[in-house]
Amino acid sequence: MGLGASLQTFNPAIPQPPVLASHLLLAPLKPLWIDVRPRFEQFQRELALTSPQVDDGKTKRAGVVNCLNHHYHSVNSETDNSFFIGSWGKQTAIRPPRDVDIYFLLPPAVYHRFQNYVGNRQSALLQEVKNVISKTYPNTDMSGDGQIVLVGFGSYAVEVVPAFHLTNGNYWICDTNNGGSNKETNPPAEAAYIEQVDAANNRNLRPLIRMLKAWQSCCSVPIKSFQLELVAAAFIQQSPWRDRSIFWYDWIIRDFFLFLYGAANKFVTIVGTHERILLGDAWQSRALSAYNRAVKACEFEYQNLVISAGEEWQKIFGTQISSSV
Numbered sequence: 403m404g405l406g407a408s409l410q411t412f413n414p415a416i417p418q419p420p421v422l423a424s425h426l427l428l429a430p431l432k433p434l435w436i437d438v439r440p441r442f443e444q445f446q447r448e449l450a451l452t453s454p455q456v457d458d459g460k461t462k463r464a465g466v467v468n469c470l471n472h473h474y475h476s477v478n479s480e481t482d483n484s485f486f487i488g489s490w491g492k493q494t495a496i497r498p499p500r501d502v503d504i505y506f507l508l509p510p511a512v513y514h515r516f517q518n519y520v521g522n523r524q525s526a527l528l529q530e531v532k533n534v535i536s537k538t539y540p541n542t543d544m545s546g547d548g549q550i551v552l553v554g555f556g557s558y559a560v561e562v563v564p565a566f567h568l569t570n571g572n573y574w575i576c577d578t579n580n581g582g583s584n585k586e587t588n589p590p591a592e593a594a595y596i597e598q599v600d601a602a603n604n605r606n607l608r609p610l611i612r613m614l615k616a617w618q619s620c621c622s623v624p625i626k627s628f629q630l631e632l633v634a635a636a637f638i639q640q641s642p643w644r645d646r647s648i649f650w651y652d653w654i655i656r657d658f659f660l661f662l663y664g665a666a667n668k669f670v671t672i673v674g675t676h677e678r679i680l681l682g683d684a685w686q687s688r689a690l691s692a693y694n695r696a697v698k699a700c701e702f703e704y705q706n707l708v709i710s711a712g713e714e715w716q717k718i719f720g721t722q723i724s725s726s727v
Contacts, residue, residue, distance in 0.1 A: 440727040442651040448722040449496045469538035483507040487589040524576035588674025595673040603644040620720035625685040632670040659693035
């Protein structure tokens with residue numbers, strides 16, 4: 403009976419034929435990368451907001467939205483005419499908690515009323531919104547400048563962006579800089595894009611973004627979070643590991659830093675409005691340092707030098723990623 407037929411009729415319940423003596427001279431294969439999966443699984447758990455943190459953020463948003471709804475829409479609702487934006491809207495928030503960002507939609511009549519205002523209309527509108535919130539939270543520090551009203555709660559600051567819904571589906575928001583103007587945006591389209599890319603790439607985009615935000619914080623990287631998100635989305639769609647499991651996160655993060663390094667002085671395009679943003683290069687040296695450290699960490703992971711790998715990862719991400727698991 404030939405070898406092929408033997409394989410076809412092999413029954414796992416029957417003991418296999420004895421190993422040839424020459425095979426005994428070969429050392430058994432040593433498992434490689436034994437710590438990658440548990441290390442990055444634990445890292446993702448450490449980055450995720452806790453249930454109390456999520457509830458706290460939702461509660462802060464609810465209180466602010468309710469008082470604005472009373473004033474501008476004459477309704478009693480903690481969610482109507484508002485939605486999360488930023489990391490809360492894209493489900494990429496990490497610990498420690500950052501600000502809770504929301505859009506609050508104002509009636510068109512408010513826009514037309516402020517069109518009659520002489521001076522910086524946008525600044526006047528932000529101040530009005532701030533004063534409305536102050537009636538409910540008189541002892542809370544607040545400011546209104548740029549595009550937001552900042553409500554400085556202890557555990558979370560809530561950044562309220564007053565907005566008007568346009569007929570094309572986009573939104574106008576205030577910008578008080580340079581005498582005041584309106585800026586066209588579309589946060590729901592941005593969030594939908596992150597979801598689309600995440601779903602198409604084995605849910606590897608959001609975990610990558612969370613890790614990058616940890617790097618951004620740990621290494622004081624001078625790049626905006628939304629820019630990191632867009633570069634990460636571009637990267638994951640061309641990564642050879644895009645459809646792999648968390649076991650490949652060491653290579654994914656290593657390759658991202660090289661991809662980011664090459665993106666210096668290139669543009670990213672904002673989904674929805676097609677605005678092009680220059681990435682610059684102020685962060686490039688940090689991307690290169692992170693890449694070199696990740697290369698070392700990946701080699702240590704391959705050799706099962708668990709502590710050495712962990713020490714290199716911690717130089718990138720801080721202590722939220724463990725030195726050993």
